[in-house]
Amino acid sequence: MSILKQKIQELRDRRKEAALGGGEKAIEKQHAAGKLTARERINTLLDEDSFFEYDLFVEHEAREFGMLGKVMHGDGVVVGTGSIEGHPVAIFAQDFTVTGGSLGLVHAKKICKIMDYALNMRIPLIGINDSGGARIQEGVNALAGYGEIFFRNTMASGVIPQLSVILGPCAGGAVYSPALTDYVFVVDGVSKMFITGPEVIKSVLGEEITQEDLGGARVHSEITGNAHFFAKGEDECFEQIRKLLSFLPWNNSQKAERFTPKAPSKKFDIEKIVPEDPTKPYDVRDVIRALVDDSDFFEIQEKWAANIVIGYGRMNGRTVGFVANQPMVLAGVLDCDSSDKAARFIRYCDAFNIPIVTFEDLPGYLPGVDQEHAGVIRHGAKVLYAYSEATVPRITVILRKAYGGGYIAMNSRHLQADFVYAWPLAEIAVMGPEGAANIIFRKEIAESANPDETRKQKVEEYKSKFANPYVAAGKGYVDAIIEPEQTRLYLLHALDITYDKVATRPGKKHGIPPF
Amino acid sequence: MSNSKDCEKNMQSLVIDDKTYETLYTKKFCNRKPWIAPDEQEVKTFIPGTVVTLNVSECSIVKQGDVLMTYEAMKMNNLVKAPHGGKVQNLSVKDGDKLAKGVVMLKIVP
Numbered sequence: 257m258s259i260l261k262q263k264i265q266e267l268r269d270r271r272k273e274a275a276l277g278g279g280e281k282a283i284e285k286q287h288a289a290g291k292l293t294a295r296e297r298i299n300t301l302l303d304e305d306s307f308f309e310y311d312l313f314v315e316h317e318a319r320e321f322g323m324l325g326k327v328m329h330g331d332g333v334v335v336g337t338g339s340i341e342g343h344p345v346a347i348f349a350q351d352f353t354v355t356g357g358s359l360g361l362v363h364a365k366k367i368c369k370i371m372d373y374a375l376n377m378r379i380p381l382i383g384i385n386d387s388g389g390a391r392i393q394e395g396v397n398a399l400a401g402y403g404e405i406f407f408r409n410t411m412a413s414g415v416i417p418q419l420s421v422i423l424g425p426c427a428g429g430a431v432y433s434p435a436l437t438d439y440v441f442v443v444d445g446v447s448k449m450f451i452t453g454p455e456v457i458k459s460v461l462g463e464e465i466t467q468e469d470l471g472g473a474r475v476h477s478e479i480t481g482n483a484h485f486f487a488k489g490e491d492e493c494f495e496q497i498r499k500l501l502s503f504l505p506w507n508n509s510q511k512a513e514r515f516t517p518k519a520p521s522k523k524f525d526i527e528k529i530v531p532e533d534p535t536k537p538y539d540v541r542d543v544i545r546a547l548v549d550d551s552d553f554f555e556i557q558e559k560w561a562a563n564i565v566i567g568y569g570r571m572n573g574r575t576v577g578f579v580a581n582q583p584m585v586l587a588g589v590l591d592c593d594s595s596d597k598a599a600r601f602i603r604y605c606d607a608f609n610i611p612i613v614t615f616e617d618l619p620g621y622l623p624g625v626d627q628e629h630a631g632v633i634r635h636g637a638k639v640l641y642a643y644s645e646a647t648v649p650r651i652t653v654i655l656r657k658a659y660g661g662g663y664i665a666m667n668s669r670h671l672q673a674d675f676v677y678a679w680p681l682a683e684i685a686v687m688g689p690e691g692a693a694n695i696i697f698r699k700e701i702a703e704s705a706n707p708d709e710t711r712k713q714k715v716e717e718y719k720s721k722f723a724n725p726y727v728a729a730g731k732g733y734v735d736a737i738i739e740p741e742q743t744r745l746y747l748l749h750a751l752d753i754t755y756d757k758v759a760t761r762p763g764k765k766h767g768i769p770p771f
Numbered sequence: 772m773s774n775s776k777d778c779e780k781n782m783q784s785l786v787i788d789d790k791t792y793e794t795l796y797t798k799k800f801c802n803r804k805p806w807i808a809p810d811e812q813e814v815k816t817f818i819p820g821t822v823v824t825l826n827v828s829e830c831s832i833v834k835q836g837d838v839l840m841t842y843e844a845m846k847m848n849n850l851v852k853a854p855h856g857g858k859v860q861n862l863s864v865k866d867g868d869k870l871a872k873g874v875v876m877l878k879i880v881p
Binding site: 460461462463478479534535536537561562563583584585586587588589593619620622623624625626629659660687688690691692694 | 797
């Protein structure tokens with residue numbers, strides 16, 4: 257055998273051994289827990305045979321607590337580049353089979369290296385988290401590692417899409433990298449995220465709770481809002497990642513890829529979705545489906561703060577971000593959580609050149625001591641801030657109610673929307689006719705011989721004067737009153753003519769949004 | 772409002788500005804707690820922790836600033852002081868008790 261052949265054989269053997277990570281037994285254990293290994297995950301997610309791994313032979317430098325000479329292949333993390341639907345991506349996946357995917361200095365350095373690469377090359381970064389946490393034997397070096405990652409997450413924020421996939425435990429300081437990224441994917445029964453785990457809670461409080469109930473996939477999808485996409489299994493999760501990326505540009509200097517335009521399905525009859533009575537509920541997602549290409553609407557944070565709907569669809573083949581009040585849930589009110597949800601999405605769309613279409617049908621802000629004390633003023637202000645700040649095309653369609661502060665917040669003309677359309681059913685007013693009549697005509701109603709009859713008359717009077725889109729259209733606050741059937745036509749045109757929109761903002765280091 | 776599972780599943784009504792809307796509730800909305808006016812006499816835990824040494828007993832007379840107890844939380848021994856003077860009543864904790872946040876430990880009746 258020639259020397260080269262021998263060397264090649266040696267390389268192959270070394271690669272093979274290192275690629276086993278924590279060894280066959282640990283891989284079996286990972287599989288028994290219903291989880292794929294780090295490399296299996298990467299290969300399933302990326303295009304076939306597209307993955308190139310780096311730093312396979314990196315070794316840790318820890319000496320204390322029996323670490324000297326301990327072999328830990330790849331130091332518990334697999335990093336590299338590959339492609340999704342032919343587009344390049346950078347990826348890291350923590351390898352739980354190697355000492356529980358614990359994070360030490362070298363492990364963090366590998367992640368930072370691929371993060372730097374992703375940012376410099378302006379390609380999306382995908383992080384697969386499956387780690388027991390900081391490698392305690394490495395002490396402050398492990399903490400240093402997390403800090404280096406958080407800094408890079410922040411630098412890359414708004415420049416390249418950053419996706420975090422939680423496929424195992426992600427606890428303590430480790431949770432802050434996903435929290436700093438754009439989208440967090442969780443899988444039922446697999447993902448576990450918390451700052452302090454059940455053991456600590458038990459020792460401090462005596463409260464017993466399972467990892468699942470404390471920070472499982474459902475908790476983060478429905479209660480905390482920390483997760484954006486929930487899947488039943490890892491395969492479904494990878495499908496969601498590929499689909500999400502299809503809607504996004506590869507970095508903030510590009511626009512999302514254009515697909516072949518398709519008509520919406522005929523299944524959705526836009527005239528029949530919204531009930532005429534403004535107190536009756538309906539699913540606003542059907543309005544979106546009636547308008548987007550192929551009726552394909554990709555919803556984000558479906559189960560959390562469901563009184564507002566956010567997500568992506570395409571119109572004329574191009575990505576559009578949708579924000580819509582959901583009358584089906586809490587009458588579509590704005591509250592603390594729905595404001596947070598919408599505001600962050602609006603800022604995402606703005607950072608990545610995605611036009612925003614807003615569908616409005618809301619009674620206002622949610623009343624209640626709990627809301628006021630939870631800071632609905634501060635949270636609600638985020639929506640105003642996010643819309644006002646956004647320079648991407650912004651189009652609003654008022655479907656039905658637009659009352660009070662909610663009217664202003666939902667991308668009104670006053671926040672410099674590019675186009676505001678209203679359906680003929682729209683009511684644009686400070687509040688609903690009932691509330692308004694009770695205030696304006698309080699005296700007449702109280703002094704009337706028949707207060708109920710007087711109230712009814714006054715409500716009707718207010719309704720006929722203000723509960724329509726013509727007052728706002730008369731002031732130019734609404735650009736056009738349109739028939740429901742014409743909505744797609746108007747939106748396609750508005751998106752076309754705003755495609756190269758240029759809007760400038762005063763020069764500043766950054767604004768101070770009401771975080 | 773009901774806290775049962777049906778609360779989330781069935782159509783409910785929500786009144787905003789005298790208008791009654793038909794809609795679903797969220798889990799969070801179903802679980803919200805009614806607001807209760809704070810009782811100034813109550814001394815509550817401000818953080819989860821453990822009572823280390825209790826310095827008062829039922830009917831003790833204390834003045835403002837007296838140390839009521841040493842309360843360990845997040846590895847710190849905190850001194851819980853009397854917010855105002857008065858008589859200790861409804862004392863419901865003892866040495867070694869592990870407590871959640873917001874638990875009423877005692878009342879000081881002026």
